[in-house]
Structure formats: structure tokens, C-alpha cells
Amino acid sequence: MSVERVVDLVRAGERFLVMGHRRPDADAFGSALGWAAFLRAAGKHADVYVPDALAPSLEYLRDAAVVHATLPAEARYDAAFVMDTAARALLPTPLPPRDVRGPLVVVDHHAAHDDVGDVVVRDVGACATGEVVIALGRALGVEAIPADAARPLYAAIVADTGGFRYPTTSAHTLRLGAELLDAGADPWEAAYSLFEGWEPARLRLLSAVIDTLETHLDGRLAILRVTREMLSSLGADDDMVEGLVSYGRALRGVEVAALLWEWPRAGGTSAGGTAALDTKVSLRSQGRADVSVIAVELGGGGHRGAAGAQVEASLDETARLVRKSCARLLE
Incomplete structure (x- = not known):
């Protein structure tokens, strides 16, 4: 230092x-x-x-x-x-x-x-x-x-x-x-x-996010998703997404939780002229797994127990990358 x-x-x-x-x-x-x-x-x-x-x-x-x-x-x-x-x-x-x-x-x-x-x-x-x-x-x-x-x-x-x-x-x-x-x-x-001190829209968002829950690797990996349409339809904003990944980690048997979150790419547009979307990844660990390893592989960083990244890929492709990286980490 x-x-x-x-x-x-x-x-x-x-x-x-x-x-x-x-x-x-x-x-x-x-x-x-x-x-x-x-x-x-x-x-x-x-x-x-x-x-x-x-x-x-x-x-x-x-x-x-x-x-x-x-x-x-x-x-x-x-x-x-x-x-x-x-x-x-x-x-x-x-x-x-x-x-x-x-x-x-x-x-x-x-x-x-x-x-x-x-x-x-x-x-x-x-x-x-x-x-x-x-x-x-x-x-x-x-x-x-x-x-x-x-x-x-x-x-x-x-x-x-x-x-x-x-x-x-x-x-x-x-x-x-x-x-x-x-x-x-x-x-x-x-x-x-x-x-605490949540707005009603955040509680509705939590309900919608939990509905996206999927588990992989014999229940050791939990993945949650947030789309731009989900935020818009519920009157929610990006600040309300922070921390929701912890609900994936709360499942018994889960060692790594990942929340995948559509995020507008700075200055980017798609072929159709709409805003291009990246995927933000928020990762949490129960303690044994070092999720910063996954984050670094995705171009981000963080701590052993909490890390994140922003990936130039769709939600589905990012989910595939997270599953692949997590499988190596937990093998």
C-alpha cells in the first residue's frame, strides 16, 4: 500500500x-x-x-x-x-x-x-x-x-x-x-x-425476477434474469435491481448465484436502429467458490464472495458463458 x-x-x-x-x-x-x-x-x-x-x-x-x-x-x-x-x-x-x-x-x-x-x-x-x-x-x-x-x-x-x-x-x-x-x-x-424502504415497483420486480429462476450443475448454480421490458412494464428502474441476486443464493444447495441483467450499451445501436444491449452479470457465492474467477473470465472483477462484469452478449449467450465458467470453477 x-x-x-x-x-x-x-x-x-x-x-x-x-x-x-x-x-x-x-x-x-x-x-x-x-x-x-x-x-x-x-x-x-x-x-x-x-x-x-x-x-x-x-x-x-x-x-x-x-x-x-x-x-x-x-x-x-x-x-x-x-x-x-x-x-x-x-x-x-x-x-x-x-x-x-x-x-x-x-x-x-x-x-x-x-x-x-x-x-x-x-x-x-x-x-x-x-x-x-x-x-x-x-x-x-x-x-x-x-x-x-x-x-x-x-x-x-x-x-x-x-x-x-x-x-x-x-x-x-x-x-x-x-x-x-x-x-x-x-x-x-x-x-x-x-x-428495506422498498418502493412497490421493486417488490413487483422481485416477484418477476424470481419467476425467471433456473438452476444448473445439480442445483449448485442459480441464474436469475432481468430484461428491459420487465423493468418498463413494472415501472421499475435499474437501481431496484441491485441486491436481488442474493435471492438466488438463498436457495439451499446453491454455491453460486448469478443475476443477468440487460443493460444499454454506451453509444451502441442494433442493426434495426434500436439501442444495443449488453448483459450485466452480478455474482454471489456461498463462500467456497471464488466468483471473482468467473467475473474476470467475463471481463469484470470483484471479490471472492461478490463480483460482476458487463458482457457484450445477449442474456442467453451470457448465461451459457456463466454456466461454462461455473462448471470449471466447481469441478
Whole structure:
């Protein structure tokens, strides 16, 4: 890791930009807000840049004073931090040019990753990037978790550990959770916002997705599907798809669950002039299987227990590729 380089960068600079990956989840957004709070506690200026719309489940964390969808033309920074980002394709767009943002610092916890970032702090043993942020803040000399970091960093950790249920949860994770509660995080606020508080359309979508369930490899692989027509007819949106793959993993005997999700290809059109569709793949493991292996074969990445990819292929072809890769993994 390059903790010392980050500390030197922060101590030498005054103004910093903090971002999450494209379409940020709770770990990316919470880590960005939390790191900005640590920077302010160290006497620095920090802006959080989020050009994408936030998922409704994350709106409770938004701080209008520090979260910006666009940056002023005159803005200049000594360095930019991008949180929870392992791939160049996941960098936020538009990404401010180097003469605006300064060097790019990646703070992450993914084992599979691209060569992205001028400086990289990556701890693959951390349960979430939020955990890495706390360690960085303490290396910077801010021992006590700032009050305005507690809610977002608790969200980051509780989301990436599935409510402290996943195998990445350790005694250290739980101690950090307790520290964040002491600093002001509200466990029910986070649990309700991140895991409940559904709109009716999402419940209807779940019902439709469960109807697509198919199992393979003697019940060890479960595949679920989401189509654009399904979303449109139910009044649902893409944010409502996040997390539904876990219902496939909930089946007894399933070792790998995959959710295949039609996704508009950026700038692409089909032969008939309609929007071309890729397939996003969300993968979850019961623990024994390393689903990042499947994701990497499909051009993506992630963790042992949770990974994903975007494939330039139809749902059916992607399902075939997933079955083939999973069969090798589980043999």
C-alpha cells in the first residue's frame, strides 16, 4: 500500500476532490463522504464529486454542502481521491482533467483490479473501502472518527458486509462498527435505508425476477434474469435491481448465484436502429467458490464472495458463458 505517499500528499496540499466509482454504491459514496470528513478534520478543504444520480437508498447520506454534480470552472485541486474503484471503466464520467484534479489516488479493497491511479492504497483484507478510509484517517493523525464521517462510513461497512453477515466480517469489523455508533451512526437508519424502504415497483420486480429462476450443475448454480421490458412494464428502474441476486443464493444447495441483467450499451445501436444491449452479470457465492474467477473470465472483477462484469452478449449467450465458467470453477 502507499499510505505514506497519501499522507505526504495531504500534508503538502490544501484542496482535495473526492469521488466514488460510476453509479456509486454505499461503500463508494459512504467512503467518499467519510474521507472528505477526515480531510476536513485535518484542516483541509474537500469537495465530493458525484456526477451520477444517487440511488434512493443513499439519499439519506447526501450533504448538499459538500456533494457536487458539477464543478465550478475555476476549481483546482492538489489531488483527487477515487474510492472503491478497481477498474478504469468504473471511473466517474466526466472525469475532471488532470490540470483540474491533480494526481489520481485510488483507495480500494478489491483483489481483481486494473492498473489505475497514480497512487494506490488497496487493502484486499478489508471488509469495505470504508475500513481502509478509517485506517488512512488515523495514519493522517485523526484518531477519533469525525462525527460527520460516522453515518457514511457505517453505511459503507454495513452494506459491504451485508449487515455484518458476510465472511469478510471479523472481530475488527464489529469493533469499527461500535466505534462508528459511538461517533453518531444510527444502525436502524442505515439498515432501513440500505436494506428495506422498498418502493412497490421493486417488490413487483422481485416477484418477476424470481419467476425467471433456473438452476444448473445439480442445483449448485442459480441464474436469475432481468430484461428491459420487465423493468418498463413494472415501472421499475435499474437501481431496484441491485441486491436481488442474493435471492438466488438463498436457495439451499446453491454455491453460486448469478443475476443477468440487460443493460444499454454506451453509444451502441442494433442493426434495426434500436439501442444495443449488453448483459450485466452480478455474482454471489456461498463462500467456497471464488466468483471473482468467473467475473474476470467475463471481463469484470470483484471479490471472492461478490463480483460482476458487463458482457457484450445477449442474456442467453451470457448465461451459457456463466454456466461454462461455473462448471470449471466447481469441478
